[in-house]
Amino acid sequence: MKRITIKDVARELNVAVSTVSRAFNDKYDIRKETREMILKRATEMGYHPNPIAKKLIQQKTYNVGVVVPEFVNAYFPEVIIGIQEVLIKKGYQVLVMQSNENPATELENVKTLEDNMVDGLLISLSGESLNNEYYAGMLKKGYPIVFFNRVDEKIPASKVVFDDYKWAYFATEHLIKQGYRKIYHFSGYQHLSLSRNRINGYRKAMEKFNVPFDPHYIIEAGFFMHEGQAVMERLIEKEDVPQAIFAANDPVAIGVIKALKKAGLRIPDDVAVVGFSESKMAEIVDPPLSSVSQPTFEIGKSAAELLMRQIEADGFAPSETLVLDGKLNIRASSIKMI
Amino acid sequence: MKRITIKDVARELNVAVSTVSRAFNDKYDIRKETREMILKRATEMGYHPNPIAKKLIQQKTYNVGVVVPEFVNAYFPEVIIGIQEVLIKKGYQVLVMQSNENPATELENVKTLEDNMVDGLLISLSGESLNNEYYAGMLKKGYPIVFFNRVDEKIPASKVVFDDYKWAYFATEHLIKQGYRKIYHFSGYQHLSLSRNRINGYRKAMEKFNVPFDPHYIIEAGFFMHEGQAVMERLIEKEDVPQAIFAANDPVAIGVIKALKKAGLRIPDDVAVVGFSESKMAEIVDPPLSSVSQPTFEIGKSAAELLMRQIEADGFAPSETLVLDGKLNIRASSIKMI
């Protein structure tokens, strides 16, 4: 599988290597006719400039790395599509790795990517604070990094986040306005600020509308269906069933629905449910699930654009934080039937 | 952002560049003590061998490219996880690109990946036959390619496929045994052999059990929810409602369910539904959807292993085709209630 190199072309056409290079890089130091001649004959010969050699000399790979906690739920794939949308247009390749909700593998991922000389990194944290010193070090060296979705406020980098506080507030408000009082919140992993923001939004709404509130209304569930189901089953067992549940995300909400159905409880008549981060399942599940929808595609696009800005400024553009907005889709799972 | 190079290390430690290289590559031509000394001091200095330079000289990138039609449904992400599982262990990076169900962008993807000197390619076709000459040319040059899921029989390469024929047969058989007679098949895009295999499995079952069959029982729907929904709505409008439907995949099946519900038809009492390629939604939808489950993870693993074999044999290992097996999960959507 012998590749044709620039030398082969130069020899064949009786010109210097540098001339061929100039032809391909559209530099000014070349006569139009020779450039066209070279381009024509070289492509005839099937010549492709070797990108590895180019990267070596230019010290730039035109690759960026993306690290996400997981890959299976639709959320991150959608974000990644947004990322690719802008980066591929700019001639960048996107390397995706998953950290499996594990900060240690996250760090490994980052190092592999770094070893591969990616020009920049887009990261959604598996856990906060654990790799902070490492990221801080990279940022100080001018390595372009943008965090999205799961971020750590303490890291001084560009970020793209969703307004979790606000939409948790609205989701809770919706339940309150429907007349529900005993509203529980099944939160995500509380070591993530995203989860804490949603908790705060929930609490704010409860306070604002003077709904009696007890700290044990907030239960850490996580992000997966089985976790939501388990928490709900435990409550049913304890006969501590709330009137409504605001869940950390859709899978958890659906787990809740499964548990409720199994126990013979009706939704929303007995218990209302609201999810978060709108997934395809929201429309499919029975009853259809109310949920806050996030602009996943735009999150990806914005993060990629911020990263481009950092890369073009060699990592020393002022860092900015983008807070994106969502929408509350109200469906049957949370409409009071009276 | 100055990187520390092998020269810096050599100068600092008063040894030759080649010695440092040997230390890092664990070659025999070096004394144990010097090796350890170099390793220790070099890592202290924060030296990382530059992978780009390594690739340039070794003519190997330790990258492989994966091209899939889409990225949003869970199917391909699950396969990709299987792929990564084996490749990352072997020190390979996985570059994922999506062709958007478009053979032209598929070809572009492949060329970009090729330009990036990936050591091999894993491809699931957007459309068959259109890029065949190109793939044939690459294979002839010894470029390692393995196709999976959506393949073209006419391309002489290693492949990993699901036994679509067999499991379409079983799915249909199940419906027949439940007592349904007028069974329609909503097929996938018929330019894919995968779809044609499922059609043939369906027909075979109908013939075998002497169920009256008419060619118009087979309707091309596609792979997306809205497509299944549209086809079903058209049938309802025409008052040509079958007793049961075997759908090309789960999204189509769920689209069917949506249409049926909207029309006030009950599942499975009025119409039974069976899906294919088991998705998370199958358990969530109401009623739970019977579906054939594919071993997505294993498909990815097997494809990656076949590719490794090709890469290690420099693209000239005999090509093999793996046909993987599945399982029929019977749920409420297809159980005759009598």
Add this chain to the structure above:
DNA sequence: AAAGTTTTCGGAAACGTTTTCGGAAACGTT
């Protein structure tokens, strides 16, 4: 102690580009 082996290391070429530098050719100006 000389000769032969083996181990260990340094020097230099190579991988395929881009880019700097300098010089030749072409052109215009006086």
Add this chain to the structure above:
DNA sequence: AACGTTTCCGAAAACGTTTCCGAAAACTTT
């Protein structure tokens, strides 16, 4: 005709490695 500019191109260095070749050093053997 002599000179200064500009345009175009070639030679060579550089990017950071690995690897080949040969030589020095350290052992063995006689």
